[in-house]
Amino acid sequence: MRTRAAAAALLALPLIGCARIADPQPPLVRIPAAASDLAARQAGMEVVLEITLPERNTDGSAASTARADVFRITETAPHPHPLPGREFLRLAARVLSVPRERFELHADGGKLVLRHPVPAGPAGYPPLRYAVAFVNAGGRAAGLSNQVRIQPVPVPEAPPGVSAETTESAVLVRWAPPPLNMDGTGPPRIAGYQIYRSEDPERFPEAPLGAVPEGLTTFADREFEFDRTYHYVVRALAPAGGAAALGAPSGAAAVATRDTFPPLPPENPSALDEGEDVVLLWTPSPSPDVAGYRVLRRADGGEFAPVTGELVRVPAYRDIGAGGRGYEYAVRAVDARANESPAARAARSAPRVPSAGDIW
Numbered sequence: 001m002r003t004r005a006a007a008a009a010l011l012a013l014p015l016i017g018c019a020r021i022a023d024p025q026p027p028l029v030r031i032p033a034a035a036s037d038l039a040a041r042q043a044g045m046e047v048v049l050e051i052t053l054p055e056r057n058t059d060g061s062a063a064s065t066a067r068a069d070v071f072r073i074t075e076t077a078p079h080p081h082p083l084p085g086r087e088f089l090r091l092a093a094r095v096l097s098v099p100r101e102r103f104e105l106h107a108d109g110g111k112l113v114l115r116h117p118v119p120a121g122p123a124g125y126p127p128l129r130y131a132v133a134f135v136n137a138g139g140r141a142a143g144l145s146n147q148v149r150i151q152p153v154p155v156p157e158a159p160p161g162v163s164a165e166t167t168e169s170a171v172l173v174r175w176a177p178p179p180l181n182m183d184g185t186g187p188p189r190i191a192g193y194q195i196y197r198s199e200d201p202e203r204f205p206e207a208p209l210g211a212v213p214e215g216l217t218t219f220a221d222r223e224f225e226f227d228r229t230y231h232y233v234v235r236a237l238a239p240a241g242g243a244a245a246l247g248a249p250s251g252a253a254a255v256a257t258r259d260t261f262p263p264l265p266p267e268n269p270s271a272l273d274e275g276e277d278v279v280l281l282w283t284p285s286p287s288p289d290v291a292g293y294r295v296l297r298r299a300d301g302g303e304f305a306p307v308t309g310e311l312v313r314v315p316a317y318r319d320i321g322a323g324g325r326g327y328e329y330a331v332r333a334v335d336a337r338a339n340e341s342p343a344a345r346a347a348r349s350a351p352r353v354p355s356a357g358d359i360w
Contacts, residue, residue, distance in 0.1 A: 029136075029138070029140060030057040030058075030059060030061055030064045030136060031057055031058050031064075031136055031140045031141065031142045032054045032057055032058075032063045032064060032065040032134035032135070032136060032141070032142060033054045033056055033057060033058050033063070033134075033142055034054075034133070034134065034141070034142045034143040034144060034145055035051050035052055035053075035054060035132065035134065035145040035146075036145060036146050037051060037052050037145075037146070038050070038051045038130065038131065038132055038145040038146050038147075038148050039051070039148060040128075040130055040148040040149075040150045041150070041243065041245070041246070042118065042150060042152050042153070042155065042240060042245035042246065043115075043235075043245070043246040044155060044182065044246060044247065044248045044249070045117060045118045045152075045155070045182055045183075046115045046116060046117055046118060047115070047116050047117075047118055047128060047130070047150060047152070048113060048114070048115050048206075049070065049113070049114045049115075049116070049130060049132065049148075050108075050111045050112070050113050050114075050206075051068075051111065051112050051114075051132050051145060052110065052111055052112070053065065053068075053103065053110075053111075053112050053134070054134050057136075058142050063134075064136050064137065065100055065134045065135070065136065066099065066100055066135055066136050066137040067097055067098060067099045067100060067134075067135050068097070068098045068103075068112060068114070068132055068133070068134055068135070069094050069096070069097050069132065069133045069134075069135055069141075070094065070095055070096035070097070070098075070114060070116065070130060070131075070132050071088070071089065071092040071093065071094050071095070071130065071131050071132070071133070071144070072092060072093060072095045072116070072128055072129065072130050073088065073091050073092045073093075073128070073129040074119060074121075074126050074127075074128060075126055075127040075128065075129060075149075076126065078127065079129065079149070080149075082146070082147040083129075083147065085143060085144050088129075088131060088144065088147065089144070092129075092131070095116055096114060096116055098112075098114060108205070108206050109206075113206060114132075118152045120183075125151070125152035125153065125154075127149060127150070127151045128149070128150050128151075128152065129147055129148070129149045129150075130147065130148050130149075130150070131144040131145050131146070131147045131148075132144070132145045133145070151240065151241060152240075152245070153238055153239075153240045153245050154181040154182070154183050154185050154188070154189075154238065155181060155182055155188075155236075155238045155245050155246065155247040155248070156178040156180075156181055156182070156188035156189075156190055156236035156238060156247035156248070157178045157179075157180050157181060157182050157188070157247060157248050158178060158235075158247070158248040158249060158250045158251065159175040159176060159177065159178050159193065159217075159234045159235070159236055159247075159250045160175070160176050160178065160250070161174070161175055161176040162174070162175040162232065162233070162234050162250045162251060162252075162253040163175075163253050164230070164232050164253040164254070164255035165255065166224075166255055166256075166257045166258065167261075168259075168261040169222060170220040170221055170222045170224070171220070171221040171224045171230065171232075171255055171257060172218060172219075172220055172221075173195055173218065173219045173220075173221060173232045173234065173253065174217060174218050175193070175217050175234045175250060176217060177190065177217065177236070178190075178236055178247065178248075181238075181247075182247065182248050188236065188238065188247070189238055189239055190214045190236050190237065190238065191213075191214055191237040191238060191239045191244050192211055192212060192213045192214050192236075192237045192244070193211065193212050193214075193216070193217070193219075193234055193235065193236055193237065194208035194210075194211045194234070194235050194237060194246065195208055195209050195210050195211065195212075195219045195221070195232060195233070195234055196208050196209055196232065196233045196234075196235070196249075197209040197221065197230055197231070197232055198230070198231050198233075198252075199228060199229065199230060199231070200231075201231040201252050201254065204231075204233055204249075209221060209223070211237075219234075224257055225257065226257050226258065226259040226337075227257065227258065227259070228256075228257050229254060229255070229256045229257070230254070230255055230257065231252040231253065231254050232252065232253045232254075232255070233249045233250050233251075233252050233253075234249075234250045235247050235248065235249050235250065259289075259335070259337045259339065260339065261339060262333075262335070262339040262340055262341045262342070263285050263287030263289060263290050263333040263334070263335045263339065263341045264285050264286050264287045264333065264341060265285060265331075265332065265333055265341040265342050265343065265344045266282040266283055266284060266285045266293060266315065266331050266332075266333055266341075266344045267282065267283040267285075267344060267345075268282055268283045268344075268345075269281070269282040269329065269330070269331050269344045269345060269346070269347045270282070270347050271327070271329050271347040271348060271349040272349070273323045273324060273349050273350050274318075274323065275323055276320070276321055276323045276324075277318050277319060277320050277321065277322060277323050278318070278319040278322040278323055278325075278327065278329075278349045279316070279317075279318050279319075280295060280316065280317045280318075280319065280329055280331070280347070281315065281316050282315050282316075282331050282344060283315065284315045285333035285341060287333065287335065287341075289335045289336055289337075290333050290334070290335055291311060291334055291335055291336045292310075292311025292312055292313050292334055293311060293312045293313075293315065293317075293331050293332065293333055293334065294306055294311060294312070294331070294332045294334055294340065295307045295308065295312055295317050295319075295329065295330075295331055296329065296330045296331070296332070296343070297319065297322070297327040297328065297329045297330075298327065298328050299325070299326070299327060299328075300326065300328075304328075304330055304343075307319055311334055322349065323349070324349070324350070325349065326348065326349060326350070327348070327349050328346050328347070328348045329346060329347045329348070329349070330343035330344060330345075330346045330347075331343065331344045332344070
């Protein structure tokens with residue numbers, strides 16, 4: 001609803017005259033301070049406005065904000081520079097009013113994030129100019145925020161075929177280019193893609209996890225953790241002057257990141273007879289998540305079996321009493337999730353050669 005009359009009255013503060021000593025004073029009016037960091041961007045067929053909520057009133061007391069009013073001018077002639085406040089309000093319509101009780105639904109990282117549909121005109125998408133006022137319970141505001149101007153453009157529809165796959169070092173997200181714009185025109189102009197991640201499929205952050213340029217349709221998320229379920233959404237970017245406008249969000253692709261990847265095996269195992277014992281040495285596995293090593297041995301013609309039920313935490317093991325028996329050894333790396341590597345190259349201890357004393 002267009003409320004130009006209310007907009008014009010918004011900044012009309014009461015006149016307070018001089019009073020004699022001891023006369024009653026007018027009540028103190030606490031008005032939220034105006035903001036100066038309003039920003040606008042296009043996401044799909046919506047304009048997304050971000051602004052910081054005031055923490056203080058104009059007198060320094062805690063902010064007594066009752067609502068946030070969004071005003072918009074749909075420009076029929078270009079106005080490259082900000083308009084004076086009263087001129088802006090004369091031309092603007094209040095297109096959105098958010099009461100304080102609903103601020104939490106629009107909050108993101110200390111900002112108030114407000115969305116409003118992009119209007120379509122007979123000749124396409126007209127330029128839009130916005131400002132926001134924070135209003136107290138009495139309908140008073142300290143002034144408008146800074147003004148922002150945005151030129152909406154046709155934006156790509158949702159990228160199809162989004163999928164996510166867990167690898168040992170990254171979650172690979174893949175998609176296909178969208179064939180049309182959201183308004184049915186095409187082919188779409190694509191400047192790149194932004195990728196979003198959330199553990200809540202119903203709520204994604206405003207800031208993307210990452211981006212790739214036009215021509216790429218794969219993204220590697222290397223900041224993931226195992227044993228979580230992630231949801232990924234992809235949006236194409238359309239060039240919009242010096243900025244970029246977001247296309248429609250894809251459907252969310254879910255992936256449960258389970259670590260089923262064995263570590264790399266240790267290297268260079270050797271078995272050395274040392275008296276009655278065999279000392280095993282090897283080069284550690286280069287994998288970063290190794291929890292320990294499983295040492296196995298077998299006699300000629302037998303099956304490999306663990307020497308001990310516990311993992312060996314260091315790259316060495318003494319097999320007590322095994323010297324001279326000619327055992328063959330193998331070593332596996334084991335990670336924290338019990339994934340085991342292939343066995344390292346087997347090593348054999350030297351069998352004991354009978355001496356003359358053994359014969360006689």
